[in-house]
Amino acid sequence: RKPAYLAALIGSDxxxxxxxxxxxxxxxxxxxRAIYRLLDFTTLGLGPEALEALLVAxxxxxxxxxxxxxxxxxxxxxxxDELSEDARALGAVNAVVLRDGRRVGHxxxxxxxxxxxxxxxxxxxxxxxxxxxxxxxxSAVAHALLTLGTERLVILxxxxxxxxALAASLAARFGAGRAVAGEDPAKAMxxxxxxxxxxxxxxxxxxxxxxxxxxxxxxxxxAEIVYFPLETALLRTARALGCRTLDGGGMAVFQAVGAxxxxxxxxxxxxxxxxxxxxL
Ligand code: SKM
Numbered sequence: 001r002k003p004a005y006l007a008a009l010i011g012s013d014x015x016x017x018x019x020x021x022x023x024x025x026x027x028x029x030x031x032x033r034a035i036y037r038l039l040d041f042t043t044l045g046l047g048p049e050a051l052e053a054l055l056v057a058x059x060x061x062x063x064x065x066x067x068x069x070x071x072x073x074x075x076x077x078x079x080x081d082e083l084s085e086d087a088r089a090l091g092a093v094n095a096v097v098l099r100d101g102r103r104v105g106h107x108x109x110x111x112x113x114x115x116x117x118x119x120x121x122x123x124x125x126x127x128x129x130x131x132x133x134x135x136x137x138x139s140a141v142a143h144a145l146l147t148l149g150t151e152r153l154v155i156l157x158x159x160x161x162x163x164x165a166l167a168a169s170l171a172a173r174f175g176a177g178r179a180v181a182g183e184d185p186a187k188a189m190x191x192x193x194x195x196x197x198x199x200x201x202x203x204x205x206x207x208x209x210x211x212x213x214x215x216x217x218x219x220x221x222x223a224e225i226v227y228f229p230l231e232t233a234l235l236r237t238a239r240a241l242g243c244r245t246l247d248g249g250g251m252a253v254f255q256a257v258g259a260x261x262x263x264x265x266x267x268x269x270x271x272x273x274x275x276x277x278x279x280l
Contacts, residue, residue, distance in 0.1 A: 005032040006062050007263050010054050011069035012041045016228070018280050019067060022256040025276050026268050039066075048072065052079050058098060065097045065263035067255075073136060080105040089173055090143055092136060095259040108258030109140035109251065114148055115258075115270075116250020117223065124221045124244060125193040127151045130182070132210045133198030134159070134166040137225050141198050141251075142166060146174040154182040154192070156211075157199075185211055194221040202232030209233050218242035227252045253277045 005027045009019055020036040027034020039054045041047065046054075051072050058066050068076050073092040077083065080096065082104045087093045093105035117126075129150045131142055134157040145153055153170070157163035163181035170179035182188040189195065189211075201210035203226050216222070222238035227248035235245045253274045260268040 002031055002033045004062070005034040005064060005264055006036075007034075007065050007067070007259075008037040008039050008058050008063055009067045009069060010039045010041075010051065010058075010072055012048070012071055014038050014040050014069060015043070017069075018252065018277060019256050019259075021280055022253065022273050022277055023260055023263075026256075026260055026273050027264070029269065029272060030264070030266050032264070032266075048075065051075060055079060055096070055098075055103065059101075059103075063098055065095060065259065067095050067259055068093060070136070077105060079103065086110065086143070090139060092139065094255065095262055097262050106258075106262055107140065108255040108262070109137065110143040110147070111258050112253070112255035113141050113225065113251040114144040115254040117144065117148060117246060120246040120250050121194075121221050121223070121244060128154070128192050128194075130154045130156065130185075130188045130192045130195045131198060132156050132196070132201075134163045134181075135198065138198035139166055139169075141196055141225060142170055142179060143173075145196070146170060146178055151178065153179045154188040155179060156182045156185055156188065186215060189215040189217075189220075192220060194223065196223040196225070197232075197234055198225050200226065202226045202234050203228055207233065209237065213237050216241055216243060221245065224248045225251050249274070249277060 023036040024034045048071050076093050081102045084106045087105045087107040090107050095106045095108050097104045134155050155163045155167050167179040167181040197210050199210045200206045218241050221244040223246040225248045226232050230247045238245050257268050257270045
């Protein structure tokens with residue numbers, strides 16, 4: 001009999017997640033009996049205070065690990081035995097390895113974005129980058145960009161205090177001046193090599209552009225983290241102008257690649273997982 005691989009995603013309203021299919025398909029291709037379940041607070045009729053009960057359930061079922069998503073990426077931390085260095089720095093966990101009665105938290109969101117970027121825009125200059133959105137996803141993407149060598153990251157958010165708080169926390173970790181909260185989008189864009197959108201604008205429920213199209217130029221690269229739909233209005237507009245673009249699929253796939261590696265100890269075939277994602 002093939003070895004079993006059990007995992008789960010814990011979060012609210014996660015019915016449309018493509019993560020289970022990516023893990024199960026890759027697991028099967030690696031010769032495992034892979035089952036990846038959704039533990040959805042909404043469909044279970046539970047509140048987020050049930051997080052610990054769901055973690056215990058996953059452990060008792062023999063899950064090798066769980067991904068956690070909204071609204072649990074911070075609230076899971078006090079329930080863990082250990083954190084990876086990057087998860088601690090980010091203050092956010094999206095992957096928990098369950099082994100020998102211990103729970104170890106990791107963050108494959110930032111490493112997923114970084115890997116998608118390296119592959120998708122390998123030689124793009126990332127010295128000066130404008131980032132729209134300072135929420136949870138934005139904090140992972142900013143960590144990735146600074147790790148990839150961005151010298152100056154200008155963060156814009158409709159909530160100026162949130163942009164300032166993220167910039168301050170990044171500057172404390174990566175060095176003064178490497179991340180700043182911007183005020184004037186036109187000024188920030190004039191000096192930028194690239195733009196990354198970490199706001200929900202562009203999703204079906206939030207249509208439109210996250211900044212005026214007049215601020216785009218053909219020599220910019222433009223990256224998205226939205227992947228429902230893969231082609232947002234921003235990417236369409238940027239591509240029509242001649243910009244190089246990176247869609248949100250990279251981060252979605254490579255967070256799963258990283259989690260699969262952590263949970264199973266097996267090196268997944270990233271290209272196969274990417275092809276599978278594209279076919280979903
Ligand atoms: O961090 C990821 C998580 O690992 C999986 C996920 C999903 O499948 O919806 C979303 C992100 O939060």
